[in-house]
Amino acid sequence: MSESERRRAGAWGVLWIGLVCWAVSISIVRAQPVLVTATSGAEFTASADHNATVSVGGTIVNVVTNYVLSVFPGTAATGTPAFTLDLGKPTPTAGLITVKPIAQMGTLPTGQYVAVVTVNGPGGSAVSPVTSPFGRVQGPAAVPRPTILP
Secondary structure: OOHHHHHHHHHHHHHHHHHHHHHHHHHHHOOOOEEEEOOOEEEEEOOOOOOOEEEEOOEEEEOOOEEEEEEEEOOOOOOOOOEEEEEEOOOOEOOEEEEOOOHHHHOOOOEEEEEEEEEEEOOEEEEOOOOOOEEEOOOOOOOOOOOOOO
């Protein structure tokens, strides 16, 4: 094989890897609607590529490496999140990933929040649609010391 043929073959290989990564990132986008249950945890549908692998240069790699939960104050996933939590790559049950408890949920001040889940992999990242707003309500204030009547 001549030098120009090797270069052309290499360019096609790079293009193929790029197309695979693009296709993987497109398929990840269709992943997860997110449901925040109460304010103690999160549940979402695993990416359709959760268990998928691809061969890149003869090395088998996972299409999905981890999920990240981001919780934002207000009703839009904009600005700085109240917190972001790397969930790793939990094992789905019946296609759902449930993460409970999430200690950070208990530290949120009273207010309205939304959340998104980002799925990451070597081909890029994709963000889920935003949850419906959910609230964090503090418990009631304690009553003053009671007086016991005779």
